[in-house]
Amino acid sequence: MSQAQITIHADRRTPLRRIWRYVGYDEPNYTYMHDGRELLAKLGRMSDAPYYIRCHFILCTGDGMPSLKWGSTNVYTEDEHGEPVYDWTLIDRILDTYLEVGCIPFVEIGFMPEALTTAPAGTPYSDPRHGGWRFPPKDYGRWMELMHALGKHCVARYGLGEVSKWYWELWNEPDIFYWAGSTAEYCRLYDYTVAGLTAAIPLAKVGGPSTTSGMSRPESYGFLRDFLEHCACGTNAVTGQRGTRLDYISFHAKGGGYRANAEAVKQTPTMHTVVGNVAVSLNVAADFPEFAGREVMITECDPDGWAAGTVRDNANLFYRNSEYYASYVACTVNKLIDLRATNNLRIDGMLTWAFEFEGRDYFEGFRTLSTNGIDKAVLNVFRMLAKLGGARLQLESNAARDPLAQGGGDSEDMPSDIAGIAAINESEAIQVFLSSHHDDWDVKGTTEVSVRLTGLPVDQSYGVAYSLVADGHSNAYSAWLQMGQPQSPTEVQLQELQQAAKLKTERLSTVQSVNGECEVKVTLPVHSVC
Numbered sequence: 001m002s003q004a005q006i007t008i009h010a011d012r013r014t015p016l017r018r019i020w021r022y023v024g025y026d027e028p029n030y031t032y033m034h035d036g037r038e039l040l041a042k043l044g045r046m047s048d049a050p051y052y053i054r055c056h057f058i059l060c061t062g063d064g065m066p067s068l069k070w071g072s073t074n075v076y077t078e079d080e081h082g083e084p085v086y087d088w089t090l091i092d093r094i095l096d097t098y099l100e101v102g103c104i105p106f107v108e109i110g111f112m113p114e115a116l117t118t119a120p121a122g123t124p125y126s127d128p129r130h131g132g133w134r135f136p137p138k139d140y141g142r143w144m145e146l147m148h149a150l151g152k153h154c155v156a157r158y159g160l161g162e163v164s165k166w167y168w169e170l171w172n173e174p175d176i177f178y179w180a181g182s183t184a185e186y187c188r189l190y191d192y193t194v195a196g197l198t199a200a201i202p203l204a205k206v207g208g209p210s211t212t213s214g215m216s217r218p219e220s221y222g223f224l225r226d227f228l229e230h231c232a233c234g235t236n237a238v239t240g241q242r243g244t245r246l247d248y249i250s251f252h253a254k255g256g257g258y259r260a261n262a263e264a265v266k267q268t269p270t271m272h273t274v275v276g277n278v279a280v281s282l283n284v285a286a287d288f289p290e291f292a293g294r295e296v297m298i299t300e301c302d303p304d305g306w307a308a309g310t311v312r313d314n315a316n317l318f319y320r321n322s323e324y325y326a327s328y329v330a331c332t333v334n335k336l337i338d339l340r341a342t343n344n345l346r347i348d349g350m351l352t353w354a355f356e357f358e359g360r361d362y363f364e365g366f367r368t369l370s371t372n373g374i375d376k377a378v379l380n381v382f383r384m385l386a387k388l389g390g391a392r393l394q395l396e397s398n399a400a401r402d403p404l405a406q407g408g409g410d411s412e413d414m415p416s417d418i419a420g421i422a423a424i425n426e427s428e429a430i431q432v433f434l435s436s437h438h439d440d441w442d443v444k445g446t447t448e449v450s451v452r453l454t455g456l457p458v459d460q461s462y463g464v465a466y467s468l469v470a471d472g473h474s475n476a477y478s479a480w481l482q483m484g485q486p487q488s489p490t491e492v493q494l495q496e497l498q499q500a501a502k503l504k505t506e507r508l509s510t511v512q513s514v515n516g517e518c519e520v521k522v523t524l525p526v527h528s529v530c
Contacts (some may be wrong), residue, residue, distance in 0.1 A: 001523075002415040002447040004399035008422045010430060011455030012394035016423050019347055020333050020385055021046075022106065023369070024054035024300065025355030026307060028073065029066035031055065031094045035356050035373050037101065042370075042379070044102030048386040053098050054106035054299060054351060056172055059146075060133050061114035062126060064090050066358070068308045069128040076113035076146055084145065088153050099158065106167045106299070106351070108210070109147070109193060111178070116142055119180070129177055136181040136189060143189065144196035144238070151200025164203040169250055169299060175211045175223035183223055187230040191237040191244050198245070207248035210299050213277035221284050224251055232290040248295035248348075249285045253277040254305040255328070260313040267316050269303035269328060270409030270439045271401075271417070275335050278347065279404060286341035301336070301350040302367065303328045308357075311365035319441055321363045321477040326377040326469050327527040330435035333385065334419035335403060354378070361487055363477055374494075375501040377475040381529055383503045384433055384467060389425030395432075399447065410439035416447050416526045430462075436524040443526050451520045456513040464508040464520055470528035476501035 023043060030036040031053075043051040055071070062072025073090035098105050111133040114125045119132030126133070137143040154163045170193050172178050174186045181189075186209065194206050209227040212220045231246040255274035256267065278298060285296060303325065311318050319325055329352065336347050354367045362371050369379045399418035401410075410417070420434040436447060472478045479500035480486070483493055511518045524530060 002399070002445065004397065004418040004447050004449045006418070006420060006432070006434070006449060006451045007396045008430070008432065008451065008453045009394040009455050010424065010453055013391040013424065016388060016390055016392040016421070017337065017348070018048055018385070019337055019350050020352070020382065021048065021050070022052045022054070022297075022299070022349050022351035023355065024106070024108075024351050024353050026056045026069045026071070027066040027355075027357075028055040028058050028071040028094050029064055029090070030071075030355065030358055032097045033358050035358055035370070037097055038373060039356050039370050040097060040103055041101040042375070043382070046382060046386040048388070049102050050104045052106040052167065052349070052351075053103045054108050054169070055094070056108060057111060057133075058091060058094065058107070059109065059113055060111055060126070068357070070126060072126070075150075076115060078115040084142065084149075086149055086153070092157065095154070095158070099162075104165060106169065108169050108172055108299075110171045112137060113146075116146075134178060134180040136185045140188065140192045140237070144192040147193050147196025148200050151197045151204065155200055160201065163201050166205065167248065167297070168197055168204050168206045169210055170206075170208045172210050173212050173252060174209055175220045183226045187227060187234065188237040190227070190231075194245050195238040205247045207246055207250050207297070210250045210252060211281070213251050213253045213281040215273075215276045215280050221280050224281055225284050225287070228285065228288050228291065232288055243290075246291060246294065248297055249291060250297045250299045251281040252300040253281070253298055254300070255303040255332075257305050258309060258314045258316060259306075260309065264314045264316055268319075268409070268439050268441060270403075271328075271331055271335060271437070272403040272406050272409055274301070274303070274332060275339065275403040278336060278339060279341075282339065282341045282345060282347070286343045286345045289343070292343065292345070295348040296345060297349040297351070298336070298347060299349075299351045300353040301332065302353050304367070307353055307367040309365065317365035320365055320367050321371075321376060322441070323377050323470050323475055323478075323527045324441045326381050326529055327435055327437040329378055330381045330433070330529040331417060331419060331437035334400075334421060334435050337421065362489070363480055363485070374476050374497050377469050377477060380469045380474045380501075380503040384469070384529060388421060388423035388431050388433060389429070391424050393422040393424055393430070395420050395422040399449075412440055412443060414438065416445070416524070418447060418449060418524070434522075434524065434530050436526060436528045438526050441527065445526050447524050447526075449522050449524055451522065452517065453513075453519070454517050456516045456518060458513065458516055460513045462511050462513070462518065464511055465505050466508045466522065466530060467503055467505045468528060468530045469503070470525045473528075474501070474503045
């Protein structure tokens with residue numbers, strides 16, 4: 001058993017920044033389906049709500065039927081005279097659902113409607129990777145009109161005050177296959193987007209470019225740099241003036257990558273990779289003093305980059321059912337909340353790209369928060385984070401590692417990385433959120449963690465309660481495995497799975513502060529969150 005010492009200073013307080021309240025997914029039409037709406041409602045009921053919700057494909061042409069990595073709203077078509085025809089029906093259903101369950105739209109503006117695309121003749125429009133939706137518009141003026149019409153419609157339906165709270169982000173990962181144009185064409189599209197949208201919503205929070213991040217991929221952070229240079233000092237394609245409005249900077253970061261491979265060898269995500277990828281893009285942004293003070297949003301932040309893969313595609317993806325996914329997400333929050341660039345630029349939001357897939361097998365290995373309405377262990381991480389009070393307390397751990405200093409992933413002989421966040425609420429109750437994580441999912445063991453609190457009132461009595469997410473604890477996947485992995489569970493089994501999925505809280509003890517200090521001990525498995 002390893003040992004770890006956590007010290008919390010209850011008299012050293014700063015505001016807690018809730019960087020984790022962001023979720024997204026590929027398939028927009030799942031939003032208003034039964035399990036999709038139910039999952040969004042669970043996020044909306046979090047005690048630290050609201051959550052911001054982002055999805056792909058909301059401007060794409062089609063019949064509104066979802067499939068893996070595809071969706072559509074048919075918002076823009078043209079009549080026989082070539083005049084625009086707007087149909088807001090499905091966009092309204094998506095945005096209405098978010099607001100009805102207590103969430104806030106993070107509107108990803110994409111992708112190109114079929115009537116506007118410059119895709120070569122014969123290009124299949126809806127192909128998820130090579131489709132015509134990826135191309136620049138044939139008429140930038142028409143695109144700007146679409147942006148203005150979208151903004152006006154949202155103002156009329158939801159009110160100017162409401163839509164001014166939303167984030168508006170142009171496109172998704174334009175440095176890879178999602179964008180078939182050039183960097184210059186993306187910057188031009190951004191100028192027209194800002195002009196059209198802000199004419200309708202003057203205080204809209206507009207940003208981008210939502211590029212991928214890669215320590216070894218200069219083309220990704222190079223695209224980000226070119227975009228920021230354009231916004232800072234380039235010629236605006238609409239106004240002809242210097243620069244373009246940029247209200248926040250966005251990019252993505254993943255901790256690994258998988259491909260379809262029925263004979264895949266073991267491959268784990270690493271904390272070094274995800275934090276390193278964040279750091280490289282954050283440091284690019286820090287090179288632009290013009291944007292000092294802007295929010296920085298990681299609009300996808302995950303252990304790997306393939307949400308729609310299953311264990312049948314790659315056996316490694318089993319981890320996304322398990323406590324490993326939970327501890328990875330928790331550890332990522334703990335690492336990124338204090339990450340700073342050289343000019344003190346920081347992360348203001350990290351979005352988990354995981355939702356649900358309708359009508360699929362139980363625990364297939366998709367990167368999801370629930371499976372057929374059964375919550376995965378990772379969703380309990382967000383429930384635990386929601387319990388944190390509004391003031392953050394200084395926390396020190398002698399078992400926390402700096403992923404950037406390691407130079408690579410965890411070796412098998414390393415102990416768990418124990419990191420955390422401490423907070424206090426208005427009632428002076430203290431909450432401590434701890435992650436125990438190792439990059440290798442096969443590493444087992446436990447760590448005895450001594451949590452020492454200082455700066456407390458003298459001779460104060462505290463009741464200690466404890467929640468744990470681990471193998472066999474607040475973990476429906478563990479229960480499902482013990483049942484024999486049923487794909488047609490009985491009503492009794494479904495009830496047992498629902499019960500196993502719940503975040504449980506156990507009253508441990510009562511402790512007394514002595515000279516303003518007290519100590520609590522907990523034992524954490526290698527892959528766990530408490």
